[in-house]
Amino acid sequence: MSDQSLIQAVYEDGAELETAVDAVQRTIAALDRGELRVAEKADGEWVVNTWIKEAILLYFRIQKLSPMEAGDFTYFDKIPTKTDLEAQGIRVVPPGTVRYGAFCEPGVVVMPGYVNIGAHVGEGTMVDTWATVGSCAQVGKHVHLSGGVGIGGVLEPPGARPVIIEDGAFIGSRSIIVEGALIEHGAVIGANTTITASTPIIDVTGPEPVEMRGRVPANSVVIPGTREKEFPAGSYQLQCALIIGKRTESTDEKTSLNEALRTFEVQV
Numbered sequence: 706m707s708d709q710s711l712i713q714a715v716y717e718d719g720a721e722l723e724t725a726v727d728a729v730q731r732t733i734a735a736l737d738r739g740e741l742r743v744a745e746k747a748d749g750e751w752v753v754n755t756w757i758k759e760a761i762l763l764y765f766r767i768q769k770l771s772p773m774e775a776g777d778f779t780y781f782d783k784i785p786t787k788t789d790l791e792a793q794g795i796r797v798v799p800p801g802t803v804r805y806g807a808f809c810e811p812g813v814v815v816m817p818g819y820v821n822i823g824a825h826v827g828e829g830t831m832v833d834t835w836a837t838v839g840s841c842a843q844v845g846k847h848v849h850l851s852g853g854v855g856i857g858g859v860l861e862p863p864g865a866r867p868v869i870i871e872d873g874a875f876i877g878s879r880s881i882i883v884e885g886a887l888i889e890h891g892a893v894i895g896a897n898t899t900i901t902a903s904t905p906i907i908d909v910t911g912p913e914p915v916e917m918r919g920r921v922p923a924n925s926v927v928i929p930g931t932r933e934k935e936f937p938a939g940s941y942q943l944q945c946a947l948i949i950g951k952r953t954e955s956t957d958e959k960t961s962l963n964e965a966l967r968t969f970e971v972q973v
Contacts, residue, residue: 708732709756716759716863726767732760736823737787739808743823743841744867751843751869751887758841758863761806761823775802784822801832810846818850821858827872839883845872845890847958851973857883871923873958877973887920891952893965894921895928896972898946905932908948924952926969 706714708728714720735741736757743761744753768783775786778800787803790796794811797803801815806822809815812829818836820826827846832838836850839858850856854876859867866885870876874888877896882888884902900906900921907930908915908922921927926949931942952965966973 708760712756712760712763716756716763722763722766725763729760729763729767732757733764733806733822736761736806737808739810739825742808742825742843744843744869751866753864753866755863758823758860761840761860762863764806764822807838823858823860823867839868841867842870843867844870845874847873849875851876851878851880851896853879855881855883857881859883859885875962875973877971885919889921889923889925891924891958891961892921893924893926893952893962893971895926898927898929899944900927900946905945906948907932907945910948910950921946922948924954926950926952926965926971928969928971 708731711725711728715722715725732741741757743757744751765783770781770783773780773782773785785805787805787807795809795813797815798817801817803809803815803820804822807820807824809826810828813826815832816834818832818834820832820838821840823841824838826838826844829847830844831849833850834852836852836854838844838856840860841858842856848870856868859865868882868886870888871890873891875893877894879897880894881899886900886902902919904918906917906921927946928949930945930947932945933940934943950969953961
């Protein structure tokens with residue numbers, strides 16, 4: 706029986722956990738090496754590998770709490786930190802943490818932030834100070850997660866899409882991206898913007914507003930906003946996100962980003 710079948714048998718059908726221990730360990734090791742991913746893009750759409758998320762959930766059941774050390778730091782946890790960072794070309798600044806079972810491509814920089822199990826971070830991406838990449842989040846190449854950004858983890862239910870940040874996106878300071886939201890390639894998210902599965906994302910660049918949820922289109926420039934809603938107790942301003950422009954298509958991503966930040970006066 707394949708590792709996938711064993712894991713599914715335990716998670717979905719109630720088979721004995723002991724029968725899948727080796728399969729779970731192999732799956733997490735493959736995640737750590739980047740040989741497996743929780744979600745992958747196929748034919749232009751993101752597909753969730755549900756059984757891998759099931760393996761992560763089973764891994765928490767298998768692992769026992771124990772003291773562990775990373776340099777001068779002492780922890781008491783079930784999952785160790787990632788090792789062999791130099792050989793993998795990953796820079797992690799103390800006390801930044803990349804958990805075992807996460808994968809970072811060469812050139813990733815993790816300031817004193819956090820990358821959780823199941824996450825996949827593409828080459829050249831910066832995880833800035835106090836930014837967090839939650840469990841199973843998929844972050845593309847050459848992304849900048851500014852200081853204090855919260856990329857939420859989506860571990861349960863196993864079939865739910867994780868948060869996805871595609872290549873070349875810029876996420877401004879203290880922004881929160883959660884509940885499986887998709888930030889498409891090249892998008893610029895201004896500081897303090899919250900994107901959830903239910904946050905109204907309103908394109909205000911045309912003659913009429915165009916509303917969407919759960920997805921920021923490619924190269925969009927987004928800032929936090931509010932809109933009025935009536936309640937029995939009165940009218941109140943509720944949080945939303947506003948698409949105020951588009952980042953130009955450019956072979957020089959840095960030039961395109963700087964131009965967008967200046968043109969639209971986006972706080973980062």
